[in-house]
Amino acid sequence: MKNRDNQEASAQEAEEIKDVNAADETADAGEADGKNGASGAKPEEDASGREDGGQKDEKEPAKKGFFSKKKDKKDEQIEELTDRLKRSMAEFDNYRKRTEKEKSAMYEIGAKDIIEKLLPVVDNFERGLATIPEGDEKSAFAEGMDMIYKQLMKMLEDAGVKPIEAVGQPFDPNFHNAVMHVDDESLGENVVAEEFQKGYLYRESVVRHSMVKVAN
Numbered sequence: 001m002k003n004r005d006n007q008e009a010s011a012q013e014a015e016e017i018k019d020v021n022a023a024d025e026t027a028d029a030g031e032a033d034g035k036n037g038a039s040g041a042k043p044e045e046d047a048s049g050r051e052d053g054g055q056k057d058e059k060e061p062a063k064k065g066f067f068s069k070k071k072d073k074k075d076e077q078i079e080e081l082t083d084r085l086k087r088s089m090a091e092f093d094n095y096r097k098r099t100e101k102e103k104s105a106m107y108e109i110g111a112k113d114i115i116e117k118l119l120p121v122v123d124n125f126e127r128g129l130a131t132i133p134e135g136d137e138k139s140a141f142a143e144g145m146d147m148i149y150k151q152l153m154k155m156l157e158d159a160g161v162k163p164i165e166a167v168g169q170p171f172d173p174n175f176h177n178a179v180m181h182v183d184d185e186s187l188g189e190n191v192v193a194e195e196f197q198k199g200y201l202y203r204e205s206v207v208r209h210s211m212v213k214v215a216n
Contacts, residue, residue: 108202108205111159111202115159115161115202115207116207118156121152122149122152122198123197123198126149129142129146159202160203161201163199164200164209164210166192166195166198166210167193167194170192171191175199175209175210176192176199176210176212177199177209177211178212178214179196179211180213181213181214182214182216183215184216187216189215189216190214190215192215193212193214193215194213195210196212196213197210198210
């Protein structure tokens with residue numbers, strides 16, 4: 001009886017050991033499947049990630065092309081400032097030209113005013129030289145007056161002043177002021193016969209008209 005009981009106990013223990021080993025094998029297999037499942041999922045995620053990345057790359061050029069139609073605020077501001085600068089430069093150039101023209105006109109007016117005041121002095125020199133008696137032209141006084149007169153006329157000529165031609169020229173109201181009329185068959189019609197007072201030009205502008213006598 002004792003031997004039978006011992007055999008039954010040994011058989012029961014052997015079955016229990018088999019059950020434990022089987023359970024261990026089942027657990028090991030489950031862990032292996034879990035690892036394989038996890039490793040297998042990664043390539044799918046990577047593949048899906050690559051696919052998504054590829055789609056994003058394909059969509060990016062389209063987005064850039066769409067947004068490139070709109071100007072950046074900085075570019076708009078640069079264009080606005082550039083336009084304002086060009087307008088300011090054009091206005092300044094017009095202002096510079098206008099002021100230069102006005103300055104030139106003011107200078108010419110001032111110069112003509114001074115020349116007009118000098119002309120009576122020239123007239124007096126000419127009258128004084130015309131009254132020198134014959135034989136005294138070589139006197140120191142006469143030569144001194146003549147030298148001053150020539151120096152004054154040279155200064156006026158360098159400044160752009162020149163006398164108006166009158167005697168023998170056709171009468172021109174733009175340059176001549178007729179104060180007398182005479183009939184003279186030796187002269188043509190409407191011709192200046194005599195000059196009473198010289199007229200002068202300053203840079204093609206009349207400072208004083210010639211006072212003349214017109215024939216026919």
